[in-house]
Amino acid sequence: MYLGIDLGTSGLRALMTDAAGRPVASAEAQYCVQTPHPGWSEQDPGDWITALDRAMDQLRDTPGYGQICGIAVAGHMHGAVLLDGADQVLRPCILWNDTRSAAEAAELDATAQVRDLSGNIVFPGFTAPKLLWVQRHEPEIFANTAKxxxxxxxxxxxxxGRHVADMSDSAGTSWLDVGARDWSEPLLRAGRMRRDQMPDLVEGCEPGGTLRPELAARWGFGKDVTVAGGAGDNAAAACGTGVMAPGQGFVSLGTSGVVLTARDGFHPDPATAVHTFCHAIPERWYxxxxxxxxxxxxxxxxxxTGRSPADLTAGLGDQLRPPGEVTFLPYLSGERTPHNSASLRGGFQGLSVATTPEDMARAVMEGVCYGLRDCLAALRSTGAELDSCLVIGGGSRSPYWVKLLATVLDLPLHLPQGGEFGAALGAARLARLAVTGEDPAEVLTAPQIARTVTPDAALRDGFDAAYATFRQRVSDMI
Incomplete structure (x- = not known):
């Protein structure tokens, strides 16, 4: 048995799989995000430990639970957990969607070699600028940071009990030489950090340590439970969906939106604001x-509006409609690809006294799809090729939204068959690889496809025109 842990922004999910990789049971526990100031987003790492304990308690009575022999964690990327010399947390974790360090990010991004070595723009949400912000605004905490x-x-x-991280997660720090898959001395110096403050690096599918005896005893496991390197959440989702080779990819309609594709090598193009990261298996990137x-x-x-998203969109049905008269710019927290702007903000245009909440909901869905089209265009500009994609995430449960997205992207979208295929499954697969040493190609396979949603040819031109209007309105804001 294997255990995949998906450490999300709003909750933790634990998934048990059997020796053949089939899901057996899952459990979830929620926690909160704190926003003490506008643009700040923090979390107490202790809440993650509590959530893990709660999830393990829920799984305890599952048949085969005591035979778990491998564990891996997939986590939300870029967060900064600062520890002192005794591994005590010094301050709340600064999360991926925190934008307080925009000035520090711009400073690092303009530093020689940073883009070349990291393969990426330094976004405000990345880890390195967070530490520069701490140095300037919380100098005592910075001085006491050992890890x-x-x-x-x-x-x-x-x-x-080990300080260990995998390549895919570490690629989002701006401290890793993403091509060489190692901490970079020039990048660490630029960020005022040292190598001894970094965790040890392993590949996501390699052993990263052994479960501590006290945890093994408390949870009722054997003595030699392997803990794999794990992965960043999107790399883990790629492992769960079998996105390993060029031409394979997925669109995630989740809290954030992602268009991801595997690459056959390291092909950075920072100017596009595309993220180029190590994959969770050796010698692969995405x-x-x-x-x-x-x-x-x-x-x-x-x-x-005081209404649930399901209620707001219930009247749309399954039949795609032409673009609405209201345009929505989906920049409630700034934007990464392609604009790299922490200060960009959202808004509606085209509102009238006749506009209804349903009209606004439809505009929101369209605006999100236009933003994802921006992401796809940026990916293609780097040489990536995508002729079709899987679609995952909570938004993929809306038939209307998936049809809209396929038409805006002009791309067939494959809906996986019901079941597990995301980050938790990807983590469980990495745990299995760390224990068995199997060929990743035999384990990291694609899910069965329930159905394929194709673009609506009759409405394609209309959405192309609406997208051009959207782009012009964004350009007028920047």
């Missing part, structure tokens, strides 16, 4: 375009 761990690496520390607010835009509209 900086990403969220998944902090759970690895809890599980193994690229993705990222928008910071996707389904979160519809959640936001639900909060301010």
């Amino acid at each position: 900086v761990l990403l969220p998944a690496a902090y759970l690895n520390l809890h599980l193994t 690229q993705m375009g990222v928008m910071l607010s996707a389904t979160d835009c519809l959640n936001w509209l639900g909060r301010i």
